[in-house]
Amino acid sequence: MNRWIPPRQASLESGNGSALEVFWAFLKLGLTSFGGPIAHLGYFRAEFVERRRWLDDRSYSDLVALCQFLPGPASSQVGMAIGLGRAGWMGLLAAWTGFTLPSAIALILFALGLAGQQGIAQSPWVHGLKIVAVAIVAQAVLGMARSLCPDRGRAGLAILAALLSLLLPSAFGQVLAIAVTGLLAWWRLDSVQAGAMQAHSYPVSRTVGTAALVLFAGLLMVLPVWAAVSASSTAQLLEGVYRSGALVFGGGHVVLPLLQAAVVPSGLVSNADLMVGYGAAQAVPGPLFTFAAYIGAMAQGPLHGWLGGLVLLGVIFVPALLILIGVLPFWQGLRHRAGIRTAMAGVNAGVVGILGVALYDPVWTSAIHTRADFGLALLLFGLLTVGRVPPALVVLLAGLGASLLAVF
Structure with missing residues (x-):
């Protein structure tokens, strides 16, 4: 009541x-x-x-x-x-x-203290963090699939988005998958019923809302072109972090594979350093999106240290801010439009497919090398999904488990 x-x-x-x-x-x-x-x-x-x-x-x-x-x-x-x-x-x-700065400052300080250490990539604890990432992301993708792909039509769109992401493993491929699944849903899916939601008045005009939506979509399309044409590591970093923030549905845990795909292949941050930071991000309060501040502080290139951490912290939250401001003044009318609801349902399903591919590569491929690795990942996944063990404790158990596997 x-x-x-x-x-x-x-x-x-x-x-x-x-x-x-x-x-x-x-x-x-x-x-x-x-x-x-x-x-x-x-x-x-x-x-x-x-x-x-x-x-x-x-x-x-x-x-x-x-x-x-x-x-x-x-x-x-x-x-x-x-x-x-x-x-x-x-x-x-x-x-x-x-809400954001306490955990962001803690993660930047952690990154600066970690930057000078050698040999961390070979430690059992880092391997354990890679394995627990498999379990955490798998839990998030499974939960998203259950809620966002409840029927054959949306499950099919998720598979299509996954295939497009495999065929075009790039920022362009992900954006294309999102656009295709949204359009196909609008064209072919049955109407998605609206919930019992009510809109409220906010000090945001429709003009400002429209500008925010245009800027959101424009940056999502222009930044990949800028990164490709300039071949600049800074452009690649900014584009990858913005795209990661723009494509996340279902909570901050699913941002890891997107950020991993954006910064590890280019060498801006090593996979070992990324996994260490992800483990640390589980142990601090506040939003998990502050993980981007750690990445900025650890990055190789012009953006690094405090400047890099604060810049990437802002960049990853920009799409969330723009889409929120863009939708608020229109929500009362948009939520009653069947086409809008159905297209968004297709977009949601497409994101599940994209994250399913990212769960395989690079999250799974960088962590699971032996039967013991798979067994530990399965145990951690069970603790999260069946045992409802807090993620911070699961991270600790992953490090201990990997250390024991290294001994035996």
């Missing part, structure tokens, strides 16, 4: 708070919110619905449903929208900053 909220509460639409108030509220959550995106949404509800009463249960549920429909980190987008509704544009920035 929903809790009754007194009439005097501040609603999401009221915008009667201050950016500083928003910042301190989200900073506390950024320092204490462990457990991944689903847990974050629980923390947000306890803080902003039950304790602070900035919005009611129905408004919060509607907002969560919308952000889970969009690409990007749902919990961070919910936080940005709450900040926007509470204190306008500065409130949005304050919410993102407070």
Whole structure:
């Protein structure tokens, strides 16, 4: 039963708070919110619905449903929208900053302390982190497949997207797979029923929303061309991180294979360093997208250290911000359009196919070399999916298990 909220509460639409108030509220959550995106949404509800009463249960549920429909980190987008509704544009920035910076700073410091160490690629702990990545990403892809490909039509679109990604293993191939599955769904799939979601008023005009959507799509198409023409390592890094942030559905865990494919083959970050950072990212509070800050700090090239970490931190969140701002002023009308809902269902299915390919290469191929590796990955997968063991503990067990395998 929903809790009754007194009439005097501040609603999401009221915008009667201050950016500083928003910042301190989200900073506390950024320092204490462990457990991944689903847990974050629980923390947000306890803080902003039950304790602070900035919005009611129905408004919060509607907002969560919308952000889970969009690409990007749902919990961070919910936080940005709450900040926007509470204190306008500065409130949005304050919410993102407070929730994101603690874990980003921790990961950058970890990267800077790790950069000078030698021989880490050969350590059993790193091999264990590679193996646990297989289990974590497999869990995420399986969960996405169940929710986003519940029928034969969408399962077929996922397979088509996977085949296109295998045929064209590049940024262009991924974008093409997304476009094709969206168009085929709009053309051939049965209409997807709308949920019981309601739109709310935000200080975003339709003009601003349109500009944000155009910029989102334009960057997704132009950045790969820039990276290919310039042959610049910086361009490749920025393009790969932006594309990874733009194609994530279902939570931050599935961003790993996209980032891995974007930075490891080019040599910008070694696979060993990437896996170490991914393990560290499991152990810090806040959004897993802050993993990009670690990558920026570890990268080889002009962007590295503090500058690289902060730049990539911003880049990976840009598509999530643009798509959120773009959709908010139109959602009331768009959610009733059967064609839009069906095309997005096809896009979601296409992302599942792309991530399925990335799970195989490079996540699986870089980690599973022996029967023992496969057995450990299977055990870790069981702990996550059947045992419901927290990911941070599973990461620790993976390191211990790999160390024991190295001894015996």
